[in-house]
Amino acid sequence: MLMRWIYISPHLDDAVLSAGGLIYEQTRAGMDVEIWNFMCGFPPSEELSPYAQVLHFQWGIPSAADVVTARRAEDIRAANIVGAKTVYFDFLDCIYRRSRNGDWLYSYVFDPPHEEEADLPARIAESISARLKPTDQLVCQFGLGSHVDHILVRRAVDLLQLPVLYDVDIPYLFKSPEELAPKIAGMKETTHRITEAGLKSWQDAISAYESQISSLFDSSDAMREQIKSYWAENSGLRLWSND
Numbered sequence: 001m002l003m004r005w006i007y008i009s010p011h012l013d014d015a016v017l018s019a020g021g022l023i024y025e026q027t028r029a030g031m032d033v034e035i036w037n038f039m040c041g042f043p044p045s046e047e048l049s050p051y052a053q054v055l056h057f058q059w060g061i062p063s064a065a066d067v068v069t070a071r072r073a074e075d076i077r078a079a080n081i082v083g084a085k086t087v088y089f090d091f092l093d094c095i096y097r098r099s100r101n102g103d104w105l106y107s108y109v110f111d112p113p114h115e116e117e118a119d120l121p122a123r124i125a126e127s128i129s130a131r132l133k134p135t136d137q138l139v140c141q142f143g144l145g146s147h148v149d150h151i152l153v154r155r156a157v158d159l160l161q162l163p164v165l166y167d168v169d170i171p172y173l174f175k176s177p178e179e180l181a182p183k184i185a186g187m188k189e190t191t192h193r194i195t196e197a198g199l200k201s202w203q204d205a206i207s208a209y210e211s212q213i214s215s216l217f218d219s220s221d222a223m224r225e226q227i228k229s230y231w232a233e234n235s236g237l238r239l240w241s242n243d
Contacts, residue, residue: 004032004133007084008140008157010149011093012040012071013209016078017170017216018141021194021202022237027083028198034085036131037075038124039149041090042068049104052095059211064096070211078208081201089127091120094148109147117152124156138164139239142183145172165239171216174226187240194236203227 005026009015015035016023026033043064048056052064061067072088079086094106097117105114113120132138143154150169157164166187173180194202203224207213217223231237 002032003135003137004034005137005139006132007033007035008128008138008153009035009037010039010141010147010153012037012075013078013206013212013216014141014150014169015084015139016075016082016202016205016209018167019139019237020078020082020205021198021231022167022192022239023084024082024198024201024205025192025194032085033083034087035075035079036087036089036128037072038089038091038127038153039093040068040072040075040088041092043092043096049095049107051104051107055095055215058215061211067211071209074209074211078205081205081208087131089124091124091127106148109149110145111148112146113148113152120152121155121159124153125159128156129160132162138162140164140166141169142166142180144169144179144183145176147172163241163243165241167237167239170230171223171226173230184240186242188243189238189240191234191236191238194231199228199231202231 007015007019007023023033046064048064056062056067059067061070076086094109097105099105099114099116105116138157140154140157141150143150168180206223206227207220213220213223217226
């Protein structure tokens, strides 16, 4: 059975943002690479919270269904640039999730996980486990920046109790670099080389997320410069494990 590299992506951009250059190098080398996107389901209603309305205005897309459709299309374009396959799960983005009585669970993406979602990591873990093969290698983000969806997906992966490689959440590393050291304490670090062609494909793939660039970076040029600086630190990408 051939080994697959499975990149766990909380949202429709996270895997490419954090590891697009490495994904490119792996697929160019003939490896089987998949990006599993989790918080990308279609909301059952077009009603939006005040916070979601602000984000939709920034993205220039009024409809929730149109946002998910557009972002999935962006993700397919980005994945094609780095050569990965895409898989989509139906969990909702935190900005669309409601409590049992219908209230909006989150008024900010950096709110802590809500108590009503205590079972969500287990449900995500079950959905991952159902599709895994024995030879799969999982890559998960640490949860830097404390985005609630990143935290919940990280908890889900940890519940699997499988060997996992961890990468750094981009662009949150650029905004909160001090959060990395506590996350990697006691872990084994490996550096994976990325060529200049891999760097360019990484940058180009991120650019495919047109609706998100302004939310994540000051501009497309700023994104390219930050990714290049991050790559230049090690001429590649670092991954960590507990082994």
